[in-house]
Amino acid sequence: MSQSVRLLTAFVLFLGGITLAHGVLNLAWLEEPREKLFVGHLPVT
Amino acid sequence: MTEHSEHGTQFVSKKYTSWPAMTEDINGGTLHAAFILAPLAMVMAREGDVPVKIVHLGHRDGTAIVVRKDSPYESFADLRGTEMAIPHRYANQRILIEKLKEDFGFGDDEITLIDFNPPEMPAALEAGQFESYIVGEPFAAKAEVDGFGRVLYFTKDIWPKFISCVLIVTQELIDTDPELVAELVQGISASGKWLDEGDERLMAGVHREGHIPVDPGRGAQVIIPDGFGTSPRMQAAMIASQRQYYNQDPELLKWVLSRPPDRVRYTELALARDEMEEIQRYAERLGFFSRRPVTAEDPFGFDDYCDPSFAESGRRPLPLQPADGQ
Structure with missing residues (x-):
């Protein structure tokens, strides 16, 4: 394997790793358990 | 909760x-x-x-008509010729007053209704800006607790299950x-x-x-x-x-x-068709839908504004x- 192919493979693996890490983190954020909804009101019944 | x-x-x-x-x-x-x-x-x-x-x-309920404690008013009839604060022109409190006007035989101009911000009503009553107000709690109780107001009517006594x-x-x-x-x-x-x-x-x-x-x-x-x-x-x-x-x-x-x-x-608290339709009838009569009046060609009903599912x-x-x- 030529030096350039090894460099390219390493770069692709690096990019893949970054993407995978982002994906895992994003999934973790998506799994934050609670949704939030604002409900408007006046201080009067 | x-x-x-x-x-x-x-x-x-x-x-x-x-x-x-x-x-x-x-x-x-x-x-x-x-x-x-x-x-x-x-x-x-x-x-x-x-x-x-x-x-x-x-x-349900939770609204009252309030007057000053030292005022002579004992009935809605006594409020003829006075000014009353209401929370909004499109409030059911206004519809209630229109019903009372009918019940007590008031003419259109025999009580003056003023739009007023609810939190400011108690202090304005005390200052004499109007003779009475109708509002949701806690601004009716506020005048009682502060010692200058009294409840003339609770809605539960004049329009039970008031919305x-x-x-x-x-x-x-x-x-x-x-x-x-x-x-x-x-x-x-x-x-x-x-x-x-x-x-x-x-x-x-x-x-x-x-x-x-x-x-x-x-x-x-x-x-x-x-x-x-x-x-x-x-x-x-x-x-x-x-x-x-x-x-x-x-x-x-x-x-x-x-x-x-x-x-x-x-x-x-479930939506009842007859109750909402009663409010709608008054709203139509009082011109609340002036920008787009309800007609046979352009109808409007319970299913258009309610979803009880x-x-x-x-x-x-x-x-x-x-x-x-x-």
Whole structure:
């Protein structure tokens, strides 16, 4: 394997790793358990 | 109440100081759920920029006509020729006054109605700006507690099961997240049942003074002082008095929820077609839909502004602490 192919493979693996890490983190954020909804009101019944 | 729950959606109170500010946010697409005056909700559904539906009631009764304690008024008939403050021209309180005018044979001009911001009504009555006002709590009780006002009528005595505020949500929210709407509606329904019929178990996040756990958990914590009471209504008074909700004196809210206990009720909150249609008939007669009048060619009815399905779709348990956890 030529030096350039090894460099390219390493770069692709690096990019893949970054993407995978982002994906895992994003999934973790998506799994934050609670949704939030604002409900408007006046201080009067 | 679900804000204090361990699971599920966090419903966050967003407090407004005027109805126009709230309707502006709804029409601007930045607010998707709100408690709002019933006829105003109908007007929004008919003429607003953003389609909305009424999905539940907020409470029943909880409105009173107040006069100065030292005034001679003993009946609505005595208010002939006076000025009365109302919370909004599209309020059911205005419709109630129109009904009373009919019952007591008033002409159109024999009582002058003035739109007035509810929080400012008690001080304005004391200052003599008008002879009476009609408003939702706690601003009727405020004049009583401060010693210068008295209740001429509770709505429960002149229009039983009176409807003031209703819960509206945008059609966009219904279409995109109906489960969220169902969770909100069922949470309100369950909270109301707890308020009117619940036992003395404490709601999650509520603690007796001196009995605060070392690790109280996440979410807002509410401390009930000794002697305040721990019935559901007293717990609710303490919760609602917090800055993020009503930001009112807890003793004032305690008064509202207990003097008398049926001054405001939180059960029977499902939408009833006949009741909403009665309000709509008055709204039409009083010209509330002036921009787009209801006609045979352009009809408007219960199904156009109400969606009762969310209350009917299930029940939701409340996060109550076990009785032995006190």
